Amino acid sequence: AIPLVIAVSTAISAGRGILIRNRESFENARDPDVVVFDKTGTLTMGELGITDVISFDPEMDEGEILSYAAAVESGSSHPIARGIVEAVAEVLPVENFNSLEGRGVMGHVNGSVVKVLSYGYTEELGFSISDPRVDELIGQAKTTVFVIVDDELRGCIALADMIRPEAREAVGILRSRGVRCLMLTGDSSAVAGWVASEVGIDDYMAELIPIEKYDEIRKLQEEGLRVVMVGDGVNDAPALVQADIGVAIGAGTDVAIESADVVLVRSNPLDVVDLMDLAAATYSKMK
Ligand code: ADP
Numbered sequence: 042a043i044p045l046v047i048a049v050s051t052a053i054s055a056g057r058g059i060l061i062r063n064r065e066s067f068e069n070a071r072d073p074d075v076v077v078f079d080k081t082g083t084l085t086m087g088e089l090g091i092t093d094v095i096s097f098d099p100e101m102d103e104g105e106i107l108s109y110a111a112a113v114e115s116g117s118s119h120p121i122a123r124g125i126v127e128a129v130a131e132v133l134p135v136e137n138f139n140s141l142e143g144r145g146v147m148g149h150v151n152g153s154v155v156k157v158l159s160y161g162y163t164e165e166l167g168f169s170i171s172d173p174r175v176d177e178l179i180g181q182a183k184t185t186v187f188v189i190v191d192d193e194l195r196g197c198i199a200l201a202d203m204i205r206p207e208a209r210e211a212v213g214i215l216r217s218r219g220v221r222c223l224m225l226t227g228d229s230s231a232v233a234g235w236v237a238s239e240v241g242i243d244d245y246m247a248e249l250i251p252i253e254k255y256d257e258i259r260k261l262q263e264e265g266l267r268v269v270m271v272g273d274g275v276n277d278a279p280a281l282v283q284a285d286i287g288v289a290i291g292a293g294t295d296v297a298i299e300s301a302d303v304v305l306v307r308s309n310p311l312d313v314v315d316l317m318d319l320a321a322a323t324y325s326k327m328k
Pocket residue numbers: 079080081082114117118119121122142143144145146157158159160184185186225226227228229249250251274276
């Protein structure tokens with residue numbers, strides 16, 4: 042039988058759009074030491090729109106760059122992919138699509154091998170990105186991805202996102218309660234630094250692949266800390282499973298939701314505070 046206070050709390054929380062999938066984790070949500078936030082789609086809306094397209098190849102115009110990128114991105118559900126696909130009228134078919142786990146995507150389009158990659162991974166593959174236009178976009182804290190067609194770096198696409206309006210308040214409340222806030226992201230450190238400062242987090246790590254997000258959670262736990270992880274994406278799934286309390290943003294992917302203990306249906310970061318309060322109220326009554 043489910044104790045009455047828990048049944049009541051479950052009903053109250055559901056009314057507020059906080060879905061509890063794992064009751065034991067819910068109990069742990071009373072007094073976390075650290076709340077780890079993913080960036081894109083969690084602290085930000087995850088609705089990216091293209092702001093700029095640059096071609097590095099005189100034989101390929103911006104429209105072609107975008108068209109190749111959109112074809113490959115049609116295989117992905119990442120917010121970057123949605124932003125790019127949305128921007129073209131007609132999406133070319135992609136074959137042999139592959140997701141490169143927090144580094145980008147690749148596939149065959151029109152007989153060419155097309156990759157759309159993060160800044161860090163593009164450099165790791167040996168391409169040198171030296172263009173003042175790119176520096177300017179990065180300076181504006183835009184997310185940039187790089188389009189490689191048949192092993193040549195051809196262009197850059199910049200996208201911008203919006204910070205969730207409640208993110209700053211949520212971080213402020215958590216910190217005032219002595220809860221450490223940390224942001225982990227796969228995006229570049231320029232974008233990460235900007236979002237972190239906007240929401241009031243001074244602790245962040247950028248350019249992480251999914252397994253590195255998971256590792257950071259584990260390291261915190263090894264210090265004896267109780268960790269909440271809040272995320273929305275496929276790339277957050279390992280970290281969500283590892284955290285003491287995995288919290289998925291309702292607007293996120295199915296994979297994130299299935300990996301989480303709690304789902305915030307309203308996608309509002311302030312609901313993390315509500316979750317803590319509700320858990321505290323529920324389990325103090327039981328003692
Ligand atoms: P976050 O941690 O901010 O949610 P992700 O881990 O989902 O970010 O992605 C990290 C980085 O990997 C992105 O900033 C981007 O550079 C690259 N990336 C991920 N998915 C894609 C994609 N579909 N197309 C291009 N780049 C991608």
